[in-house]
Amino acid sequence: MELILLTGVVLVSIHICQGYDLSHNKVKAEIRKHVLKDYDRIVGPVKYGDTQYLEVKFRLSITNLVEVNTKEQNLKIDAWVWQKWYDEFLAWNSTNFKKIGYTVFSPKEVWVPDIALINNADRTERLAGGPTKFVTNINAWRKGSMTWLSPATFSSTCVQNVKTWPMDVQNCILTFGSCTYPKKNLVIVPITETYTK
Numbered sequence: 793m794e795l796i797l798l799t800g801v802v803l804v805s806i807h808i809c810q811g812y813d814l815s816h817n818k819v820k821a822e823i824r825k826h827v828l829k830d831y832d833r834i835v836g837p838v839k840y841g842d843t844q845y846l847e848v849k850f851r852l853s854i855t856n857l858v859e860v861n862t863k864e865q866n867l868k869i870d871a872w873v874w875q876k877w878y879d880e881f882l883a884w885n886s887t888n889f890k891k892i893g894y895t896v897f898s899p900k901e902v903w904v905p906d907i908a909l910i911n912n913a914d915r916t917e918r919l920a921g922g923p924t925k926f927v928t929n930i931n932a933w934r935k936g937s938m939t940w941l942s943p944a945t946f947s948s949t950c951v952q953n954v955k956t957w958p959m960d961v962q963n964c965i966l967t968f969g970s971c972t973y974p975k976k977n978l979v980i981v982p983i984t985e986t987y988t989k
């Protein structure tokens with residue numbers, strides 16, 4: 793998936809953090825215990841079928857253009873990354889849990905997509921994605937729907953030509969992809985709507 797960023801253009805932003813519902817925490821803890829028992833966070837979220845692929849919905853919203861570095865040929869941005877997928881192993885029957893249909897997981901305890909910035913220019917953080925980059929919790933719904941919204945700062949390579957400076961326009965392409973899944977097995981679908989739980 794590629795996202796073209798024109799420097800100097802104002803980009804869409806979202807300013808919503810998770811509206812965490814504090815009620816029924818005891819039941820939510822029971823749900824967590826129930827679904828995480830025997831859960832394997834490495835194998836991936838599809839239970840059956842060998843032709844199935846996994847769909848991860850993805851949106852990057854840039855909130856701040858931090859730096860355009862012509863000498864280093866890179867670009868630094870602040871952004872929110874919003875990812876959605878289904879994990880069939882993490883569904884539960886809400887009838888057995890006081891009709892509670894929502895809980896929360898840490899990215900360290902469940903499978904999460906390893907979608908990362910491929911043209912990453914940050915040498916202190918070689919993997920610009922996955923649970924090492926995105927540290928916020930994942931909202932989970934009873935049918936296995938996962939929503940992960942995380943803030944992150946990205947440095948990407950961006951080849952710039954400044955011959956026509958100061959009238960120049962630069963195109964920076966941020967390429968995101970999975971490091972372990974081939975394209976046909978993990979399909980990245982852009983999210984077009986604004987953030988909702």
Ligand SMILES: *[C@@H]1O[C@H](CO)[C@@H](O)[C@H](O)[C@H]1NC(C)=O
Pocket residue numbers: 885886887888
């Ligand atoms: C959920 O659990 C209830 C009570 O045990 C049961 O009657 C119902 O069939 C279950 N629903 C599903 C979708 O498994």
